[in-house]
Amino acid sequence: MNPSRRTGRRIEHWDPENEHLWATRGRRVARRNLALSIASEHIGFSVWSMWSVLVLFMSPRIGLPFTPDEKFLLVVTPTLVGAALRIPYSHAVLRFGGRNWTVFATAVLLVPACAATHFVQRPGTPLWVFLLIAALGGVGGGNFASSMTNITAFYPQRLQGWALGLNAGGGNLGVAVVQLLGLLVIAVAGDTHPSYVAACYLPLIVAVSLLCALGMDNLAPVRAEKGARRAALRSAHTWWISLLYVGTFGSFIGYGFAFGLVLQTQFGASPLQAASYTFLGPLLGSLSRPFGGRLADRWGGARVTAWTFAGMAAGTGGLLLASRAGSYGLFVAAFTVLFVLTGIGNGSTYKMIPAVFAEQAGREVTGGRDAGEAFARARQRSGAVIGIAGAVGALGGVAVNLAFRAAYGSEGGSGTPAFLGFLCFYVVCGAVVRAVYLRPAPDGGDPLDPSRARRRGVSRV
Incomplete structure (x- = not known):
């Protein structure tokens, strides 16, 4: 039987661990689906984070005199x-x-993009209308989980860190691109035309939808295993990894959405000044995510994640120093370093998901369980955990923005309380990685070390 027989846009049999299939046809199919998945996720992130740009335009000049708290x-x-x-x-x-x-x-x-284009330049539009449109824009945030779950099934374990890093990094770039577009609009047309930002995405959404319909594939073997989500919810690893992802992705998306507003509120930056810097951090953070996955493929996700949290704690200390000194340049530099580290941590933390369940499957095989069944179940549970961790991690972005809202809500407010809270949380996350995932194995080795996995016959973790 052809191990990759296709019916229309549906592949009936797919086994990326089959080296012959991967070399002859699998790699090409996986790369095509990955490229289109990145395009879709990129547009989703752009629409999701669009309001981080649109609020920079909102002022009495265009009849939208909202306060920082409302923004x-x-x-x-x-x-x-x-x-x-x-x-x-x-x-x-x-x-x-x-x-x-x-x-x-x-x-x-198209729904939130069209609504934003229509309403965002109408003077006197009440806040509740914009809150409703912003809520509709949240559908772009869901694309990440479906895209990551889908791409996981296309790639063998040994390449998942790099593939998931590329997929997520390309999507995360949507945050930087929409902010760069906002800067371009302000520089060319001025700071009174926010509708131009939303309108630019209408043809792109149509084009990417058509390309995905023509070029992507459904995988028949990828189905929801009955009880896979319940099993994932019962696993302690699901919640430990979700906590870590709150620290990495929650920081990335929270900082990405709030950075411009923080610069405006704390330093009195103009829309042009804020937009000139807001895209840089998300851009570098997105580009660093695939390298976080690559480092995790090489050194192990837990080890890379632990060092990342140490760096994030140090970077947050830099923000506290910059805030106390009132240094705009140091503040932007420290934030940029944090963005890079969150990108690396995003890649390494997500690599830990298939790694943990592959390690469990390897132990089951050692105990006599059928290898095919054990690793198939590991893939199902990995897919479930990707959705759960992605959702919980994104809630970290909510927490970051609520922390900023509370810190800057009063007259003369400062970001220091928020930064202190972030610093403490990164220390806790680093301690969790060391206590749960870097404890020595019974033979004295690292339980999630890639070379250890290869010795046991389990794919690289």
Whole structure:
């Protein structure tokens, strides 16, 4: 039987661990689906984070005199909705197929993009209308979970860190690109035309939807195992990894959404000044994510994640020093370093998900269980955990923005209380990695070390 027989846009049999299949045809199919998945996720992130740019335009000059407190609320709303949608989105891939769901998830972005284009330049529009449109924009945040769940199934374990890093990094770039677009609009047309930002995405959404419909595949073997989500919810690893992802991705998306507002509120930056820097951190953080996955493929996800949290704690200390000194340059530099580290941590933390369950499958095989059954179940549970961790991690972005809203909510407010809270949380996350995932194995080795996995015959973790 052909191990990769296709019926229409549906592949009936798929085994990326089959080296002959991977070398002759599998790699090409996986790369095509990865490229289109990145395009879809990129657009999703752009629409999801669009309000981090649109709020920079909102001022009495265009008849939208919202306070900083109300602007932070507009930034929080899509973050919360996107987090809530990640679990159902990850399940939807297993229910409807990766191609089918990606086409729908991309096309539905037309709704919030059209609404933003129509209303964002109408003077006197009440806050509740913008909150509703921002909530609709949250659908873009769900794309991440469905995209990651889908791409995981296309790649062998030894390449998943790099593939997931590319997929997520390309999606994360949407945050930087929409902010760069906002800077371009302000520089060319001035700071009174926010509708131009939203309008630019309308043809892109249509084009990417069509490309995904024509070029992606559904994988017949990828189905929701009965009880896989319940098993994932019962696993302590699900919640430990989710906590770590709150620290990495929650920081990335929370800082990405709030950075411009923080510069405006703390340093009195103009829309042009804020937009000139807001794209840089998300850009570097997105580009560093695949390298976090690559480092995790080489050194192990837990080890890379532990060092990342140490660096993030140090970077947050830099923010505290910059705030106390009132140094705009040091503040931007420290934030940029934090963005890079969150990107590396995003890649390494997500690599830990298939790694942990592959290690468990390896122990089951050693105990006499059928290898095919053990690793198939590991893949199912990894897919479930990807959705759960993605949702919980995105809630970290909500927490970051709520912390900023509370810190800057009063007259003359300072970000120092928020930064102190972030610093303490990074220390806790680093301690969790060391206590749970870097404890020596009974033979004295690292339980998730890649060379250890190879010795046991388990794919690289």
